Amino acid sequence: MNQKRTFGSILTxxxxxxxxxGALGFLHMAGVSLSKVNSIVPFAVGLIFFFAGINLVKATGDRA
Structure with missing residues (x-):
């Protein structure tokens, strides 16, 4: 497996x-005690990492 694809998978x-x-913090579930405003930060960073990882995996071509 290619290094870019591996890094993309890790980011995803x-x-x-x-x-x-972030969702658990917003809903105050599973012992995660974040305020509603503070739960936006991990949610936003998670979205950025998720979409960056997906785009990195899609954009990297396979070489045989």
């Missing part, structure tokens, strides 16, 4: 984790 996974953490 980190983005998913950030989105879930």
């Amino acid at each position: 996974i980190l983005g998913i984790v950030g989105i879930i953490y």
Whole structure:
């Protein structure tokens, strides 16, 4: 597997984790105690990581 695709996969996974953490903080679930304003930050960073990872995986071509 290509290094760019690996990094894109890692970014995507980190983005998913950030989105879930931000959503749990917004809903005050699972012991995550963030205010509604503070939960926007991990959610936004998660979205950025998620879309950057997806675009990196899509834009990288396979070489056989």
